[in-house]
Amino acid sequence: MTDNSLTNAVETQVDPTENDDSAVRVAVERGLPSTIAELCALVRIPSVAWSAFDRATVLQSAEAVAQLARDLQVFDSVQIKQAGIPGGDELGQPAVLATRAARNGRPTVLLYAHHDVQPPGLDGDWDSPPFEPTVRGDRLYGRGAADDKAGVMAHIASIRALVEAAGSDFELGLALFIEGEEEFGSRSFATFLDENRDALRGDVIVVADSNNWDVSTPALTTGLRGNVTLRLEVRTLDHASHSGMFGGAVPDAMMATITLLATLYNSDGSVAVAGLTSHPGQTPDYSEEQLRAETGLLDGVSPIGHGSILSRIWSQPAITVTGIDAPSVDNASNTLSPCITVRLSCRIAPGQKADEAAAALEAHLRSHAPFGAHIDISDVDCGEPFLVETTGWAVAEARKAMNDAWGVAPVDIGVGGSIPFISDLVRVFPEAQILVTGVEDPDSRAHSPNESLHLGVFKRAVLSESLLLARLNRRTGH
Known part of the structure; x- marks a missing residue:
């Protein structure tokens, strides 16, 4: 792939009327081809942080990011650091931490992203490697x-x-924190924050890990669902038995599991677990046709739930069976299965505590176990939901920067997914203003085969952040 092909794929959008920020616009435009080439170099590193993958690739990715930070020649310190995972002696994956002290009353901005990625899945599902x-x-x-x-x-x-x-002697304080295990649960994140509290302290925190409304409209994420994941084991027999000889009298674990999982849902597909709450709020217009286009929902298959479509995604709980260990179809025999194991993922609405949601889900599973089936719940992992405080000066500055970069006012959105570590940021830095921004759009297919970045969206996202940093560099009295 040549620089020319990359340059040709990028949209041009320069507004010469904004004289105050014209230098920033020119700089973004000039630097974009090399920026995309550097992004391509990072993408070539298969930095999957999951335990079944090679940790060396994550370190290679961290080293590449650290070198990019050093090449800027503006940081007082650039380090690759690891923190311990609570409950054991294992270290988390390597993160990059770069810092530059503020001067003359300027604010400090903490910039967060992550360099680890999801597993690729099957190569055959991709249109290109x-x-x-x-x-x-x-x-x-x-x-x-x-x-x-x-x-x-x-x-x-x-x-x-x-x-x-602005020159390399700009006065804005910066902390660049590029995590290495966000896709694997940020297991060492809280420890990392506690151990590096002073280096990471900022007046404004920019989390560049969310979405935009579409390829022409920016968004500021103001609400995130939390999550509870767990491993559920259902057992009815101490060994497999012949299905013909005993079927009809003996409940097998598959039957018990299917029956139990069905109790999690109402007839419309919404969640039927007592104690899981919803968050009230208005949502933008979003049609069923748009839902079908963005998700690939098949003709004849109806959406589930009630209320506005976006409230179902942003503000109501959802439960998904993300994995199941059971006899495969190819290996199926005429036996009653003694034990079935599933992985449950529960998204919880903003405003609910994750531990309360976990307790409600566990209570439901135990009270609804059919036929006296024995169930075991383990490997419970919780992440808190989040609501952004939108009245601060940094939010106003971010909205203006987005509007100026995109030529369209940003939309406030919720996100059905979770970024649980934000609750840790709030815990450690309660006075900081948090901005959740993004470079993605509804067609990015993050976590899926054929994940992609719209290059026009990327350019406008870079310009938005560049304008924000330049304006904060001129700000005092934070």
Whole structure:
């Protein structure tokens, strides 16, 4: 892939009427081809942090990000650091931490993204190799091209534009924190924050790991669902038995599991677990046709739940069976299964505590176990939901920067997914203003085959952040 092909895939959008920020706009425009080339180099590193994958690739990715930070020549310190995982002696995956002290009353901005990625899945499900970045039309395809190596490069490119526009002696304080295990649950995140509290302290925190409304409209994420995941084992027999000889009298574990899982849902598909709450609020217009287009919902298959479609995704709980250990179809025999294991993922609405939701889910499963089936619940993991305080000056500055960069006012959105570590940021830095931004759009397919980044969206996201940093560099009295 050549620089020319990359340059041709990028939209041009320069507004010469904004004289105050023209230097920033020129810097973003000039730096974009090399920024995308650097993003491609990161995408080629298969930095999957999951335990079944090679940890060396995550370290390689961290080293590449650290070198990008050093090349900016603006940080007082650039380090690759690890923190311990609570409950054991294991270290988390390597993260990059770079810091620069504020001067003359300027604020400090903490820029967050993550350099680890989801597993690629089957190569055959991709139209091009997952770790070979490929431009088709106006999109760059590859695992991590959007989530979240584009977020990493948005930060790097924005700092680079600030340097070109304001000089390397700018007075804004910066902390760059690029995590290495977000896709694996951020297991060492809380420890990392506690151990590096002073280095990470900021007046404003920019989390570049979310979505935009569409390819033409920016968004500021103001609400995130939390999550509870657990391992559920259902057992009815101490060994497998012949299904013909005993079926009809003996409940097998598969039957018990199916019956139990069905109790989690109402007839319309909404969640039927007492104690799981919803969050009231208005949502933008979003049609069923748009839902079908963005999700690939098949003709004849109806959406589930009640209320506005976006309230179902942003503000109501949802439960998904994400995995099941059971006899495969190819290995199926005429036996009654003694034990079935499933993985449950429960998304919880903003405003509910994760431990309360976990207790409600466990109570439901235990009280609804059919036929006296024995159930065991283990490997419970909780992440808190989040609501952004939107009245601060940093939010106003971010909205203005987005409007100026995109030419369209940003939309406040909720996100059905979870970014649980934000609750840790709030715990450690309660006075900081948190901005959840993103480089993705509804067609990015993060976590899925053919993940991609819209290059026009990326450019506007970089310009938004660059304008924000330049304006904060001129701000005092935070």
